[in-house]
Amino acid sequence: MEHQNKPCQSLTRRQMMIGTAGALAAGTALAQFGGLLKSAHAAGGSTEKWPWPYEKLDPVKTAELAYKEWYRVFCGAAVINSVFNQLQEKFGEPYTSFPDDAFVFLEGGMVGWGMTCGSNAGAAIVANAIIGPRIAGGNEGHQITEDIFEWYSDAAMPVFTPKTPKITTELVKTTADSPLCHVSVGKWMKASGFHIGSPERKDRCARVAASVAYHLVELLNDWHDKKYQPTATHKPVKEFGITAQMNCMDCHSDDVPTPPMAKK
């Protein structure tokens, strides 16, 4: 027999976050989804050793680099390059061999399909390449990814304003309540009235990439100083019985499906 409940039907995202008592270890939250965890095994090559070398970076400098790079490689690769290019200058390998520009495809939520905002995906790649995956024994890369997704969802974007922006008029800020490109860009387009091909929309997304790069480096700097504390409270598999965002009703309205649940 399976339990029938609709865990997020009458909860706002904020209520859920308040109701969740602090952050849980990422491994715990995904244990039910991911299955048996094994110790790290460098099947892909002997270079798969973590963490990669890291020195604290300046968030403002990183954000400015991401802003500039957006106009060359777009959101995902801009975030990756803003961090990795600086670390490549300091350390060389393994950053030199990482094919940063291959991640142009993250643009527009992956080739324009509006899925994960490329800035979020780029930040996740940076955090996990530097710190390593949870199967390698540490959860911080995984946790920083969760933190970035949640911070992004809650932020009035774009947070960061570059020193010399291409668009000098003030840009509207909107909160996506989601880490998805389509939702984030769509809400901003609706509030601002600017179309997808407008210079203003492009500059908004360049600033979003800069904002994410800024916060990413704040978290990585804390991790480097052994001061990092995970803050994300969204544990989808544990809370909803399925991989999910936290805003079920944004898509499902008041008819949130109930996934098959494990016997308790």
Added chain:
Amino acid sequence: MEHQNKPCQSLTRRQMMIGTAGALAAGTALAQFGGLLKSAHAAGGSTEKWPWPYEKLDPVKTAELAYKEWYRVFCGAAVINSVFNQLQEKFGEPYTSFPDDAFVFLEGGMVGWGMTCGSNAGAAIVANAIIGPRIAGGNEGHQITEDIFEWYSDAAMPVFTPKTPKITTELVKTTADSPLCHVSVGKWMKASGFHIGSPERKDRCARVAASVAYHLVELLNDWHDKKYQPTATHKPVKEFGITAQMNCMDCHSDDVPTPPMAKK
């Protein structure tokens, strides 16, 4: 003045695909979204040269490797490792230096948030790392990514059955009409009745990773033989004026918002 239309309100995905006359170059479809394209510039290091060395791989062998790897590194990294481990054996670098296992975070649509299915994201990473980004002068990596997303959305998953599966009973097949983890897994869970932590759901996802790896290698082999023809018809920015999937009504029901459109 802005145009008001609801381009996908009364169209099914299939109708839209039938109505779209063949595949367009990816560069064209994204030109409005991405802004000015520049020629490739290896800002991230001198190793950013494309294409990476490639030899035709056996789709069945690749799929079996992905199936097996799923139980170690989950969907995204399983697809990456199934291809890159074979190419590393043949060529060494640049595959040896690629941090495959860092992509464990792609699991569950990225740390369990149900966004892009990790198998799709992993396939996109493989295609774009090997072929290179569209800013490097070729569109095939971008186009193969689009093809994978569309093929995945239409496929009765899981397509591939391994020789010696962990679950020996027959698994239900479902069509996601979406490249998203949450939608793909959710529809399968509803049809099968199996919960997220069940061995059947895990084996279904391991087979999905295998299915994607299989098709990815078919496309890469065609590309290697100079026989690759892009097939994807979904051009979201061009068709809808926003980064998007093709199934607007799955989320928006009959109230599809109209994005601000460019003057014509």
